[in-house]
Amino acid sequence: MKTAAHTSVALDDIQGIVRFGYKHHSQASLLLLRVKDREAARAWLAAAPVTSAASIAPLPATALQLALSSEGLAALGVPREIVEGFSAEFIAGMGSDASRARRLGDVDANAPTAWRWGVGNATPHVLLMLYALPGHLAAWQAEIERQCAAGFTTLARWPCGDLRGVEPFGFVDGISQPELDWQRTRPAQDAEQPGYANRTCLGEFLLGYPNEYGGYTDRPLLDPQHDRQGLLPRAEDAPDQADLGRNGSYLVLRQLQQDVPGFWQWVDHQAGGDPTRREQLASAMVGRTRDGVPLAQTPPPATGAAVDLNDFSFDPDPCGVRCPLGAHVRRANPRSADLPPGNPGVLSWFKRTLGFDSEALGLDLVASTRFHRLLRRGRAYGQPVPQAEALQNRAGTDETGLFFICLNANIARQFEFVQSAWLAGTHFNGLRNESDPLLGTRGATPEGRPTDGFSMPQAQGADQCLHGLPQFVTLRGGAYFFLPGIRALRYLAQAR
């Protein structure tokens, strides 16, 4: 596994969304399709004009991205033994069973039984993501839909708004992203990382490459006789087998409806109508100001240089005095290293490794963030509600929210872990009975203890606490998809 001189990355076989957020393509639309006519569907997929991750100058006017659910693979007639090579989470699907829903916090108002789409006959087979430069979407989308009409029925069609990097509550979004190691300079080996870093092994987001453990995540490896035409790349870790996963990823899609008036009016009420206090409370819940400045970031000396809003750690704020332990960004990405911080030297390393450093133990409840990173590609939908308007009325505003989209190579260890242990976890990092201040469902524990609090540690004295947080975000649907490499897509279109 240590052979470093593997081939360079075939960008033209990877879908563009792995490398680009398509932020210039501010017009976007998501389509959920179900297979109506298998042969027609296959025929379209075999030639679907999917845009790759290779750089193109000037920017293409449009970019199509495509992902398939496990039910979609079955509907297309992909043999069961091939589908079984994918991960258990992908095969089962997001809304498939009560235990997964419980784990993910998809309960009460968020329960799959209440979803608009994602279970039963409303399970999508294919996800199309259409990105276009301003003015180029409508005609192109009509053309794509015309092409798909023979093979698919449209389950849902969502135009995505252009909020210019701001999510509907009004906070700058998408700042924290892992940096993919496209050059493959990080050695493919299992080694302790002394600090939190943003550069992440390709294998955390692309199948067929070594991950942070130096291993290869499971994906369908096929006997070459299933790939007589040699459509698929061979596996790095098993050169005699065809790698259906290579250059592909798993895509998680969740429709999150956001109650913008509800959020701002509640925070305003807590702040007693004081605008400064209102901003403070909202920032504390998010962990960043609305402009995206992290509360935990030490203010830089006034050099005038631009500040990297993703360049900070929570180490200088261990008790959460500046950024509460339960703040949204601290839950979603705790930025912890493999070992809690301590003195340099072998003795300190031993003490921390064996758990004999009590100070380090106190900081060790959430460790090794690098195994739980998500590459986010979400898009907002609906009409933005300006804060002033949100504070005024709640009736009459249209639905707005976010299509949470993320890519990961291991759904269980990445998306599901972050969602369940960190965001929905009521005891995250030693907290007591509180869930994510933005995303939590607030359901009481089986003992009847409420989970609708939010505590803000103070420099001196007992934590300040907010109580009775309402549910601000409601899950309306969700699904797991496989975002295939382009050769794999062509293969799947003809696999029997």
Add this chain to the structure above:
Amino acid sequence: MTPQSHFMVIAELADGHEPGLRLLLNAMNKKPSLPGLADPGNPILPFGRFERLHFARLVLLDDALQADLQAYGLPRPKLPTCLAFMGDCDGPGHTQLAELAEHAGDGLRRIFAHCQGFSAGTDLLAWMLAHERPLAARYVNWVGRSVLQIRQEQALQQLLATHAPRINITSGTEAVRIWQALSDFVQLEVTGGRLTLTPPEPTPAGWQWRQCLHLLGVPLLGLLLLPFLLVLSPFIVYQLRRLEEADPEICPRPDPEALQTLQELEDFDVSNQYTALGPVKPGLFRRWLVSLLLVAIDYACRHVFTRGHLARVQTIHFARWAFLDDKTRVVFTSNYDGSHQSYMDDFINKVAWGLNLVFSNGVGWPRTRWLIFGGARHEQPFKYYQRRHQIPTQVWYKAYPGLTLADLQRNQRIREGLERSRMNEAQALAWLALL
């Protein structure tokens, strides 16, 4: 201080009794919404009545993984299915069993009636003691923390959480004043009978003596053995490396249905249970090695890791390792905080070396190097392996639902702070932050 101990009663099922026993066990769970949690008041075995019982479980031990021995060219041993009744309690395990026999005798009789050699006339307690098996190693998160203490300290925390002033304090003297006021308030509640804070019981002298003897005896024995081990060390190292290279890895994906069965029992509480079972690698070398390592682990758990953490892992309440069937199998159980996924990731990322020490002597474990490297760090094979070795825990009881070890720890520190006669400003500030 009341030390904790454990019991484990194991008995073969009588022929044809498995379906009936399963029905009976399922009837002990909270239904229908909480299949993975025992109803503390269930009429068969009302766990909640036993105030010294921390955790308990009833598990059926099957022999499915004995088939893995065929990878060594050995025949597949057939073993009878057994019922295991395990628990962790304050004070001696046999006292707890006696109490169980006295107050839940009818229910226990109904359960054990499905086992071989149990009939209407059997003396229940004598039978349970006769079927009790020794543990090879045990772990207690905080030696001396009793169920009573946990419950009383939780009530104390709830009381203080509602009374603590949530203002930004400007000075340490103010913090000391608040601490004093809260102290007086709690004192009033205690004298008024609205709150009970029972002082710890004296540590049993016999237990202290045994601890002392164990503390010194095991290293002494080790010293005696050392010359032999040193002489044999080239052979031991050679043999270990040879076996590590040759032993087969058996880490297929767990069967989806079996996985589903396990997951349906999880994540109803902030804590979960884990029971795993599997054969030890064949041969005297592995048998001796795993015996020796479990002695060492037991020693570390009894004398070193007694205060809130097992190496870096702070989320295990109780754990145990025990040999079965003449040391050909090991059963491991634990009670941990968080989801299964986070438990396993904690294990891989924090103490993979510790897992490898023991479990690499189990048939099929992901390949290790030098006993501690590799193994569980092979994430995917390890995760498949541990799920495949896990068996469903039919009945699981936890005496303090909703509480994690972080909660217990904080509640304990709150009480300790209250019981001090004085506090300086820094201490008072730190104490207030606990509320």
